[in-house]
Amino acid sequence: MARMTAASTPDRRLCVAPMMDWTDRHCRAFHRVLTREALLYTEMAVDKAVIHGDRDKLIGFDPAEHPVAIQLGGSDPADLAKASRIAGGFGYIEINLNVGCPSDRVQSGRFGACLMQEPALVADCVKAMQDAVSLPVTVKCRIGVDEQDPEVALFDFVETVAAAGVTSFTVHARKAWLKGLSPKENRTVPPLDYDLVRRLKAQRPELEIILNGGLETLEQGLAETVPLDGMMLGRAAYHTPWILAEADSRLFGKADPVASRVEAVDAYRPYLESQLGKGTRLHDMTRHMLGLFTGQPGARLWRRILSEKAPKRGAGLEVIDEALAAVVPHDEAA
Template sequence: MNTNGLLDRRMCVAPMMDWTDRHCRAFHRVLTRRAVLYTEMATSPAVVHGDVERLIGFEAAEHPVALQLGGSDPAELALAARTGAALGYAEINLNVGCPSDRVQSGRFGACLMREPDLVGDCVTAMIEAVDIPVTVKCRIGVDDQEPRDALFTFVERVAARGVTTFIVHARKAWLKGLSPKENRDIPPLDYPLVRELKAARPDLEIILNGGLESLEHGLGEQYGTDGIMLGRAAYHTPWTLAEVDSRIYGETDPVANRHEAIDAYRPYIALQLAKGVPLHAMTRHMLGLFHGCPGARQWRRILSEKANRPGAGFDVLDEALSATALSPSEAA
């Protein structure tokens, strides 16, 4: 049975291809205990037929963490969802928002906004396969669709099949004429439409996503919805996550300054280095940690230039930290 479960989605970090891998999620988790983290999208054929540990393996310390799947075959998605649930994920999320050409050619992602009944078949199969929440991340429409009609019709039909949580990227996706990058910037945002959806369907959990430039911005726009999902803002300026627990959940933040964040991440880095994972696989997710601070450029430069060298280790991280010349109190 699909319910909202025990997940508190007032703050989520978006699934982002090539970014929110397991190393990124481990880093974000030292900054916030409470935000719900999402994997990169994994296609259902890859999960069913590929190397599961490599594709969607994760550490228990990442919880609460959700698996995002892409696909349009109900039986295959059910198998992939069952695999994710068996690994211990807290939620399975279906991608109905990605606008890339590769996704369209596979008949999944944002093009499925045009096929709500197929999405309904998919989520029905997934819900029947697992005992954890099945959620949907979508756009407000695609191409020439009228957003209000497209979004409300889509949500109505998919909710009728048992989904109670929708994460809505408040932009259309233009599948013809715009690149994936342009689709994140050019189509206008319509936050009021997402709030209108929540007002019309108070029984559903509606999470606002798209174009939220900071935690402050997100908190300012979230009224009338149930929570926010930050994407690029969380990735490029990760220190913003360090105040999530106090500002949103009323709890003590896990780290008081950037030095503590790095120290908290060190055991994970050490474990991965011992497995033969190159340093830059972890440190590439830390490049924005000192954004806006003196020494931020030196921090990024040293990590970018030296962390990918053979045998790179903590000496590189320490050099980069020293280059910021910030005391712990200054790094808060």
């Protein structure tokens, strides 16, 4: 179940970012076999979809995923309050508001990074969310958008939203360019400004500030987050998930749950078997495992077998066995 610090506050020293089409329940179940302590986030769930859609399919999760938080997208305080109540009933331990996604679809709905331009509206949203639930309500944002001066925009945004009661901000240390860059380019092209995030913490030491953006390893995260409160890994955690396997010992002083990549696969196997029994396609789960052996001899063969055979109709655990048989003789960690 959820591991939390005093006062029911999630421990955010290490978070795995909410990533659309990536951090679904199967991904989170896999990441959980690598780390028991990191705070995992859902993909962004749009408030209206949570209210009117298939809630179990959209935001359902297994308690074994804990500690897990949900990220919501929206800009209507009443709808966000309703969605927050629903999410709270599902057992999430935190509700995060997306003020960082730059995609066209998000902009057309007037939420995501474009809300950096409307801090008063964000303040109204988080206040409504806080009034609706007893869970922590947090915000994930950029340092600014388009022509905004981050030195002004970020500090003014945080001041306004913090006045509404938010005490924890995850800051992706890049601007978002809403016009001219694709969502993919927005994750890599705008320059990182970690120093700005550190200056924010120096000015607002009472707030919890989590750093996100461009962090590739735990070592880099630990170095860049002095004197911040934590790190949020995104693509690095997804493409090279093994970096999570030493997080519990290095960041939390706990025993790491698995000692090798093969042991991680074995630990994930009961989940795979259970989900296959429910009709889940093997590929829906193994696609999150493709990077497990990155940097190891045999990694390409592991990826190829899973990529080619897991999507086939009726594929089962024999595909995992075949991929492991191809890579295990080369796996020094095994």
